Amino acid sequence: MSYDLIGDIHGHSAQLMELLGELGYSKVDGVYRHPDRRVIFLGDFIDRGPDQRGVLETVRPMIDSGAALSVMGNHEFNAIAYYTLDPDDHNRHLRVHFEKNRKQHEVFLEAFEGKSDYGETIEWFRTLPLWLEVEGLRVVHACWDDEHMQFLKETHPCVNAYLDDDLLVAASRKGSKEYEAVETLLKGMEVALPNGRSFPDKDGNPRHNVRVRWFDGEAATYQEAFLGPETARSHIPEDTIGADHIIQYSHDAPPVFVGHYWLDSEPALLASNVACLDYSVAAKSGGRLVAYRWDGEQQLDNGKFVFVEKGPD
Numbered sequence: 255m256s257y258d259l260i261g262d263i264h265g266h267s268a269q270l271m272e273l274l275g276e277l278g279y280s281k282v283d284g285v286y287r288h289p290d291r292r293v294i295f296l297g298d299f300i301d302r303g304p305d306q307r308g309v310l311e312t313v314r315p316m317i318d319s320g321a322a323l324s325v326m327g328n329h330e331f332n333a334i335a336y337y338t339l340d341p342d343d344h345n346r347h348l349r350v351h352f353e354k355n356r357k358q359h360e361v362f363l364e365a366f367e368g369k370s371d372y373g374e375t376i377e378w379f380r381t382l383p384l385w386l387e388v389e390g391l392r393v394v395h396a397c398w399d400d401e402h403m404q405f406l407k408e409t410h411p412c413v414n415a416y417l418d419d420d421l422l423v424a425a426s427r428k429g430s431k432e433y434e435a436v437e438t439l440l441k442g443m444e445v446a447l448p449n450g451r452s453f454p455d456k457d458g459n460p461r462h463n464v465r466v467r468w469f470d471g472e473a474a475t476y477q478e479a480f481l482g483p484e485t486a487r488s489h490i491p492e493d494t495i496g497a498d499h500i501i502q503y504s505h506d507a508p509p510v511f512v513g514h515y516w517l518d519s520e521p522a523l524l525a526s527n528v529a530c531l532d533y534s535v536a537a538k539s540g541g542r543l544v545a546y547r548w549d550g551e552q553q554l555d556n557g558k559f560v561f562v563e564k565g566p567d
């Protein structure tokens with residue numbers, strides 16, 4: 255089976271439909287299908303973009319009918335925790351309703367809060383696996399980390415069938431092993447900058463940690479190890495990286511696809527067997543929705559990206 259992997263969509267349904275068309279998918283009985291390929295989505299269907307419902311109306315029938323697979327993004331995880339009451343304190347939710355959290359989730363809430371299908375939509379998010387391995391291919395929203403995955407499988411055997419209350423609560427408690435595992439898989443590996451330094455993120459908030467190229471043993475400085483938009487790189491210190499930023503990910507290991515990192519360059523491989531497909535379709539201007547057409551190769555090919563430009567808003 256051949257797969258078309260599609261990066262973070264964030265409410266941009268027009269670009270999703272255009273990309274599916276470009277990849278040769280067409281609607282049959284209400285579901286986008288390809289005669290001999292399947293889609294794998296990398297998560298982050300929601301938040302930020304203009305058509306929260308439209309995206310779910312396209313991807314859910316594909317996933318529910320087997321025309322596509324998907325992993326969970328950090329935005330779906332956050333949505334579940336935002337909706338769910340803390341079992342130890344019914345006055346609050348597992349993701350507290352602070353201004354910052356509400357703002358990040360605002361357009362999704364506008365579309366679903368108070369509507370009859372809000373709870374059922376959250377239930378569906380809980381069926382998305384944290385990671386996926388099929389036919390020599392690995393998929394996770396931000397970081398492939400065997401140790402964390404092993405831990406989650408041992409302690410929560412149904413981890414990838416359904417995000418149950420046990421795991422959801424544990425993963426919402428800062429400091430737990432579950433929290434660290436889910437953070438790493440869904441948000442990437444982060445390293446603190448030296449001497450309390452910070453840089454402004456895309457929303458202008460100061461960040462004291464950088465997301466790192468967790469597969470890259472060659473990176474020697476914080477700036478080289480940084481994984482994110484090129485426009486931010488010059489703000490990252492050039493000091494020798496004083497922290498362990500590496501997860502052993504061999505060049506011989508199966509290819510892994512991630513989303514999440516808001517890249518803003520031309521779509522290109524991160525390593526011969528690592529590709530990120532998040533090229534900021536939800537950015538304030540520009541941005542692309544990116545796919546990779548995979549036909550079984552272990553060494554990935556820069557010629558196999560397909561994308562649609564969002565263009566100026």
Ligand SMILES: [Mn+2]
Pocket residue numbers: 262298327328329395440513514515
């Ligand atoms: Mn993400």
